[in-house]
Amino acid sequence: MKRSALLAALAAASLFTATAQAALFEDDEARRAIIELRQRVEQQRQGLAEELRRGNEELRRGNEELRRATEENATLRRSLLDLQGQIEALRSELARLRGADEQLTRDLSELQRRQRDVVTSVEERLRKFEPAQVNVDGKDITVEPSEQRDFESALAAFRKGDFVASQVAFGEFLKRYPNSGYRPTALFWIGNAQYANRDYRGAIANFRALLQQAPDHPRAPEAVLSxxxxxxxxxxNASARRTLDDLVKAYPQSEAASAARERLARLR
Structure with a gap:
């Protein structure tokens, strides 16, 4: 009995010891696992903390760059606004200058027009006092303005049929301008005015003066016929026939010669 109890007690003690050893082994394994787990968690924490630090640093740098970009953008906007203001100012100045240029162009054009008017007026006034070249009976002559005016006035009176006034005007003209280029033509017309006024002898004298001074004058054949x-x-009539014969001989191709032949036929 006692032996059996002892054996039972020994067996129970052995079992307790084995169980205690097994439990002690399991606690060590668990402790190591926990330590390893803690180490892994710590490493992960440290890794996450490092990543978080790097992320924060990158975020800080990003915020800084964003701030600088924002400032630069604001500066650029201000510069653009200033530039736009300058451009508008330049456009306004350009428009003003164009307006001023157009006004200057108009003023210059008006000044040039006035200058031309003044020059034209002066030239017209000077022409009244300067010799002019005119064509009379197919010949170009140079005459003074007053000389031309007096001749045309005397001729205008003849054309109006005022032969007395024309005769007087041409007589005064010949006295006033004895060397005028108009002289042969003036002699022809004063002779015609005298003929119209029945001053035949005076007319013959002036026609002969024309022939003596300018025998080749275009009016010479008409003067002989007159x-x-x-x-x-x-x-x-005898003198008339001799004069008509002389006309045909001296100017055979003229119209006056044809008229002279017809009158000779009637006089014979």
């Missing part, structure tokens, strides 16, 4: 007409009016 002398014959005056002689006919004076009933001096």
């Amino acid at each position: 002398i014959a007409n005056c002689q006919i009016e004076l009933k001096d």
